[in-house]
Amino acid sequence: MSKVLVLNASYEPLNITTWRRAVVLLLKGKAEQVEHNGKYIYSGFPLPTVIRLRHYVRVPYKEIPLTRKNLLHRDGYSCQYCGYSGDSLTLDHVIPRSRGGGDSWENIVTACVRCNVKKGNRTPKEASMPLSIVPQKPYSGLYFEVTKHVKNGLNQEWRKYVIGM
Structure with a gap:
């Protein structure tokens, strides 16, 4: 069906999970629903698109490989x-x-x-070829996954939870 953006207790993106895993987290009381897309799993229980964990999870920083x-x-x-x-x-x-x-x-x-x-062997300035954007390191590996979903027209409600989109 759909993917769900998981936010930490501080509203920062943490992960992307399946809708089934998100529903389990909601039913266990470990998360709360922040956004939904208007679809319902059953009457009175909307299908989540963004959930937020109730307790903060400390995540170690992971270097994004230069590939x-x-x-x-x-x-x-x-x-x-x-x-x-x-x-x-x-x-x-x-x-x-x-x-x-x-x-x-x-x-x-x-x-x-x-x-x-x-x-060739020149800088963009010397070649009179300006760059369209200044290259910089991405914010996180999760940023890549979230932008794929948003740019494909899916999960537009995720946009407000990601820096630089």
């Missing part, structure tokens, strides 16, 4: 120079590696082959 897949998702599967979105996207170092630029969230963007070749 091609994560970079493509962060940049919306489009060239950060011209906006092209297609199959032939590459990764481009904003400050080229030959000039001391390293592999980091702030220095790698997605680019089409044409723009990557055109930019």
Whole structure:
């Protein structure tokens, strides 16, 4: 059916779970319903889309891996120079590696082959190719999952619980 956003007691996103697990948490009194989509499991019990845990859960910080897949998702599967979105996207170092630029969230963007070749061994300023957005490290791994659901037109009510959306 649908996925449910789980918020910590402090209203920060914690996880995405199934609607069945969310209902169990509600029935056990471990969570409260914050949002629903108008559908009902049975009369008087709406299907939750956002729940909040009653007690705060401490979660250790998890580093988001710098992978091609994560970079493509962060940049919306489009060239950060011209906006092209297609199959032939590459990764481009904003400050080229030959000039001391390293592999980091702030220095790698997605680019089409044409723009990557055109930019070459120069900075965007030297190549007169401004970036559409300034690359930065994502807030959390959960941010990726939530944005997928919201961008697909699902679960628009999740938008107000995620920073930067």
